[in-house]
Amino acid sequence: MSDAEARWQGINLAVACLALDPAAMGGFWIRARVGPVRDRLEKGLKTALQGLSVRRIAPTMPDEALFGGIDLAATLDTGVLTQTKGLLTDAGVLFLPMAERVESGLAGRLAGALDTGRGLSIIALDEGAEPGERAPDALLDRLAIHVDLTCHALSDAPDLAIDLDALDEARQRLPLIETPDSAIRELAEVAARLGILSLRAPLQALAVARASAALSGADTIEEPDLLTAVELVLAPRATRMPETPEDMQDDPPPPPDDDTLDAPEGDTEEQLDLPPAEILLEAARAMLPPDLLARLAAGKAARSAQASGSGATKTGNRRGRPLPPRAGRMGGNARVDLVATLRAAAPWQKIRRDITGVTDRVHVRMSDIRIRRFKETSDRAIIFVVDASGSSAMARLAEAKGAVELLLAEAYARRDHVALVAFRGDGADVLLPPTRSLVQTKRRLSSLPGGGGSPLAAGLKAALHLAEIAKGKGMTPSVALLTDGRANVDLSGAANRTTAAADSTLMARAIRAEGYPALVIDTGQRPTRGLDALAREMGAPYLPLPRADSRNLSRAVDAALTP
């Protein structure tokens, strides 16, 4: 059986497990763009879930629709308070398309609904394109099975084989499946060695193993069931490759300069050396994508990012500058503007009284409802582009690091996000996509090495790209460049002063064309000629700061970029 076939078989099994006991699974996370492969999986799911209550919800649904509330139309009509039942009130399986657009508030409420034990489960269809663009972790943590369809070709994904009778039979057997203590132990060990912190994962793995045992007609959890559980639940959550010393260095969870296993993990190492766990780990290793660590870095960094929105300003209804009220419905976050509503209803009172014959109350119809609106200025994202080349002396790099940290410490109160791009050698790295997390930034900063050439153009290009993403997420990006201006590596990575300068100018113009506010800080020992010209190309103020300490720097950035 080829790899692709085996993977699709695994998905088939996952569908059966979910259908068997949706509530215990919490649900399914399917990462795929809309397409025939996803359609096939959805079709299979629908077949397998026959007989269960299946509903579709959307991240844009108002809270009333999801969690129940007041039916205003009926209430107004009858004059009696009428409640509606939400889609999440009863047990059932919920399809959630566009899960990457679920904002953290809704994720929290959905997670809460899953936790209450009402028998709910969610199939999150995540269509995110960027690594960081995905459903919030609060939700994902509760969905047992994680499936990535992006590398499945249609030819490798035949219709799923669903045997409803077998499912029924397995469902009968499920409560009788025995759980040997060793199964719990092995799953816990494998989870720990894959660097999975959450204890929900091994619990969910146990539920999958139990379902798998019921499907295979056994009465106790056996080795193949554990393998299934590892493949479906634990492997996709791995935060590190098990026991590959080279990989440990890049491992995000332990402190960055720690090049061995972190201590607490280390002393459990002996007792972990059990053969069954080894087999399971081997299986997990086979499931791990080769670019796991790269993905982790991107995913982890983007965690704090909100689901993508549109434009630089959002029209909300809770804070900001008030806008005129607009006709609308009462929804989750909407606030009715009472005065405007009554004003809208006033001209019709006589007609409505005549029609209904009711004269002792104000007649308000749904169409009269006016909703409050506010215009909210969006979050600021300051993108630091830091020169980490050899010519930028290490001391200056330390200052830049300090300035970023200081700004971030103050960022929360101003709702700013901070991002960090460093350039050195022959290219630029995004060390930190826009975040407010001090913890993460400190980690990234302390591990930022210096040395090599000055690929200034590549740095600006990376910043431009980052700014675009930030803008897409509804933030207002601005760029702060910290360099000594000695660009000597061009966009292609070649060491050529002339093309390097030309490329830098090109990128600077691009930043100006996009209209991003920018600032150039000269960190050279003495002001560099040419850097002020580059600043002009960027439409940015130029600040020579030959003896800046990090506090001065942070003050300067703050002053220059604050609108």
Next chain:
Amino acid sequence: MKDVMEPGPFPFSAIVGQEEMKRAMIMTAIDGGIGGVLVFGDRGTGKSTAVRGLAALLPPIEAVSGCPVNSRYVSDVPDWVVLKDDVLAMKPTPVIDLPLGATEDRVVGALDIEKALTKGEKAFEPGLLARANRGYLYIDEVNLLDDHLVDLLLDVAQSGKNVVEREGLSIRHSAKFVLVGSGNPEEGELRPQLLDRFGLSVEVSSPTDIDVRIDVIRRRDAYDRDPVAFGASWASSDADLRAQIVDARARLATVEASDEILRDCAALCVALGSDGLRGELTLLRAARALAAFESEPSVMRAHLKAVAPSALRHRLRRDPLDDAGSTTRVERVVEEVLG
């Protein structure tokens, strides 16, 4: 009383490990004036489980049955409440979830729009703060809470009163609750003002010991498969803990704190450079609650040492360039000052 067959939350006493978190929560149950607990840490470490378990563990409160703010006496019932009956009844300690993205109306209460539009009555629809009175207000992912809600909560938590002035309403009611927040610092920082408002803070992490992890999974799995039986098997441990808390509450006022202990508190806070006097007060209150919990007649240095990290770690001036965690800094200073 609840139906016996209705499964309760995961029993508090069955939570494996996480001793600091459990102790901090118990302290707030003994002395509500400590000012709440902030639990920061990884996902799936039992933060929510502990809060819900604690609520089920606590003794019920006596309250006017028809009162939306759980008033203790009929004379405390706010004047905007129309009481249908004024009998006193036992209610379980309220634990109210404040969901992220909740509207201001839902939190503080608002004009009852249905009544206003259909009957023309100006009635107040109480919000979550009303229901949390005399109980717990639990905010999961508190670090992601909208700023305007944070401001609101700060106000109410400080004054113990919820004041609503909107749409022609002018309503106030008492809103005294223990604030319990949880969150993951990787996903965003908590505003210093809110941080300071929590009495205690604890950092939880996933247990790294494999046997502990197995224990957690085993117990949780047993609970998920048969919550009623699992609850029953832990009922007596929960009852013991409840008795100990009730006992400690009664003894709290009589626990003495000597001048030396007060001096220790002050010395600790000065050495750590924590802002304001809130740190000292919380430290003392928590130490006293711990002493009461341990049936000691007076506060001792051991109590101070035990609660100092939770009471002080979140009050330190943030130094972004210092890599030592605040827990380590507190421990170091405690060691220096108290020996």
